[in-house]
Amino acid sequence: MNFRDAHDEREMKKFALSDNPIDIAPLRGALLDARAGAFASFEGWVRDHNDGRAVRGLRYEAYAALAEAEGERIVDEALAKFEIVDARCVHRTGELAIGELAIWAGASAAHRDAAFAACRYIVDEVKLRVPIWKHERYADGAAGWLHPQPEQEKPT
Amino acid sequence: MARVTVLYFASLRDAAGVASECLETEAPDLRTLYESARTRYGFALPIDRLRVAVDGAFAKWGDPIRDGGEIAFIPPVSGG
Numbered sequence: 001m002n003f004r005d006a007h008d009e010r011e012m013k014k015f016a017l018s019d020n021p022i023d024i025a026p027l028r029g030a031l032l033d034a035r036a037g038a039f040a041s042f043e044g045w046v047r048d049h050n051d052g053r054a055v056r057g058l059r060y061e062a063y064a065a066l067a068e069a070e071g072e073r074i075v076d077e078a079l080a081k082f083e084i085v086d087a088r089c090v091h092r093t094g095e096l097a098i099g100e101l102a103i104w105a106g107a108s109a110a111h112r113d114a115a116f117a118a119c120r121y122i123v124d125e126v127k128l129r130v131p132i133w134k135h136e137r138y139a140d141g142a143a144g145w146l147h148p149q150p151e152q153e154k155p156t
Numbered sequence: 157m158a159r160v161t162v163l164y165f166a167s168l169r170d171a172a173g174v175a176s177e178c179l180e181t182e183a184p185d186l187r188t189l190y191e192s193a194r195t196r197y198g199f200a201l202p203i204d205r206l207r208v209a210v211d212g213a214f215a216k217w218g219d220p221i222r223d224g225g226e227i228a229f230i231p232p233v234s235g236g
Contacts, residue, residue, distance in 0.1 A: 061165060063163065063209070063230065066209050066212050091235055102236065103236050126236055130235050133231070145234070146234035147205070147232040149205070
């Protein structure tokens with residue numbers, strides 16, 4: 001593999017969907033850089049309640065082709081907007097249990113402010129724009145897709 | 157007449173009963189195509205809550221329908 005191939009491959013991998021549990025160590029490892037004095041990450045976990053209802057578990061479904069392209073665009077935007085060295089994001093698909101990791105975002109930077117800001121931007125934009133849908137199963141036996149209205153969205 | 161593939165996700169897939177279908181349509185634009193699918197399947201979501209994509213990229217509701225295109229109706233997303 002020549003340098004150009006390796007570079008292109010790296011460029012394509014800043015955002016990914018994963019049908020398997022997210023392994024954090026290699027994601028963090030990929031961001032290690034001599035220029036970075038700061039690293040911030042965010043983890044979104046599956047919690048046992050939503051909107052006042054007890055949640056037993058959930059499933060994420062994605063329109064993979066568009067989700068990967070839009071996710072990549074978001075990380076590229078973060079790289080352009082903030083003084084960061086690099087960033088990554090992975091979002092789970094499939095069945096998830098309470099407590100499982102649903103989304104991971106991380107950014108490395110010379111200084112901490114940019115790393116925090118980039119992480120927040122990536123997670124906020126992924127929630128707004130990437131075609132991924134959550135199907136929740138409730139304790140009372142009901143289940144349903146979440147299609148939030150913008151004004152109903154709540155921070156998680 | 158255009159031959160297209162339409163993808164349905166989340167609550168739209170549940171309502172349609174299929175994840176995708178091949179259609180022959182005379183709809184002039186994506187808006188008309190969604191409205192006819194909404195009528196056919198009883199989708200609850202009005203068009204102003206959705207986005208639309210063609211061949212894996214976001215598109216506009218007024219875009220014309222191209223023969224052989226893959227059209228995805230994107231209900232409000234809930235990742236993260």
